[in-house]
Amino acid sequence: MRLSLNRLGMVWGRIGQQRGKVEYTLSPYEQNPYAGLLGDVSYRYYSRLFKTLLTFWVPNILLGYSIYSWANWEHDRCARKLPSQFADEKPPEEEAGNEQK
Template identity: 35%
Template sequence: MIRPTPVLRMQATRALRSGAHPDPKAGKYIGGWGDFGGQKQKGIITYALSANQQRPLAGTMHAAVFNVARRTAHQILYWLPPLLLGYTLMAWATERNEYLNSKPGRAEFADEE
């Protein structure tokens, strides 16, 4: 005989059903998201500076020079050898092309065409 398996239902706690979430440490409702329901804070002082009085570019030139120098020193071994190799290869190819298209180059390789 096959017995039907019982259906287990998970029920939310009373605090969850009421919409109030308890504080896991203190066991009290602390309020919804962004509204923690506690007493208002006292003694908090906020200072602000007008946008006209700020110096957003203060020290950028000084920092930029040293930042570029530092980053170049750390990266130079990644880009300088390929750059030198490419320059050398291009100089050789240009010189070889000029020779092959000159009178002596044509005379030397005329029979190969």
């Protein structure tokens, strides 16, 4: 007979009993989530954050926006009719008037 964890009474996700393990926790009501927000650590954190923003995010956002605006401008330019392409054509009113006479 093959001994598996299921046959030994173990169930997936249920950890067996551990001896000698001590856990200490702090109540959520006793925690201070804003500790050190405006201190020396925050200056180092924000300086790294802004350095990352300026070196990575801002150029990519500007490049993406410039490509987007150029593509819209090019689409509008290509969708426009050029008057020089229709210089040899007569307006419809003149053509209709000549045929009725």
